[in-house]
Amino acid sequence: MMSKSQPPDPEHSAEGSYLDGQLLVAMPVMEDERFARSVIYVCAHSAEGAMGIIVNRPAGSINFPELLVQLEIIDKADQIKLPENAESMRVLKGGPVETGRGFVLHSSDFFIKDATLPIDDGICLTATVDILKAIAKGAGPKRAILALGYAGWAPGQLENEIQENGWLHCAADPDLIFGSDVEDKYTRALHKIGIEPGMLSNEAGHA
Template identity: 65%
Template sequence: MQEGDNNQYMEGQYLIAMPSMDDGRFAHSVVYVCAHSEEGAMGIILNQPVDNINFSELLKQLNILPEGDEYELPPDLRNMKVYQGGPVDTGRGFVLHSDDFFLEGFSLPIENGICLTATLEILRALAEGRGPSRALLALGYAGWAPGQLESEIQANGWLTCAADPSLVFEVQDHDKWGRALQIMGIEPGMLSSDAGHA
């Protein structure tokens, strides 16, 4: 693909769910678009933490970290949240991370120093303190068939904006939706969930 040919694609951008979003799985969600082409789109929801599991518990389930060894983890990883990345392939882990870690053939560079890796090796690297400096771990992903995402955007299901990497890694979950709107210059109160209703 020639440079400039992918202007219509949204890789490396945010999808911000409109208040009128009628799919509860995406209510008030912010999705980071990891891949988008004529074959469809794939992204990770950034602001839906899974309540009943953290990083160390996930490592135990995957037999990467033996029971009782959570204190061997770097302190900032012990209670690292795990996110619900989307409704597709929910048994599989996906890590959005800084580009200071890269597995040739497995890591997908996206935009602005953010990569996506979906192998157990990145979880091992994190557990051993040799992983990326910034990471967001998600189970599952959001996927769209060819043309589906474009149709949802045209139907006012989503707003799109350029990504600010700090939103992925630094902003509190409950602030991400509002912060993404602020990046666009929109105050959340300006958006009505009753748009189009008399």
């Protein structure tokens, strides 16, 4: 599930028009069901395209301790010995691309050389199994979420979707990204932008 290779890492650009380190919030006109009411943390965005992790979609019945057993990181009998932050860690559907791979968004107090991608504001991305081993031992980052899969955009695609009122965007908020209230994140993200959900018309952008 996890691999030794790094996630897609479009060349980082300092240009202000790129949205790496920001949150994307789906508009009601979002026709793609895979992204309806989604909040996405943008990990990389450049002229080469974009890559992000959906932070508000639970991965159904999969829980983190069971995943550690499946990946043979721990024995089934050791589930009860896991540290509290491993016990409570959320497993999310990160997006429709490479759904068999795990991507850990986490606080910057944990770093693996040549594997961890620092993004912005103390948030990093690691996609190797080593971070799961560290979390299982209580030696991982203070805050983390595990996402299965990611969202990807071809060059210019995300810009077009924003232009067509598909997405709003705002500064990232670690409390929102790592919060356990997954079901409330969409409303919280809209409030952060200063919008009440009822204010958004399904006809936005189609006047």
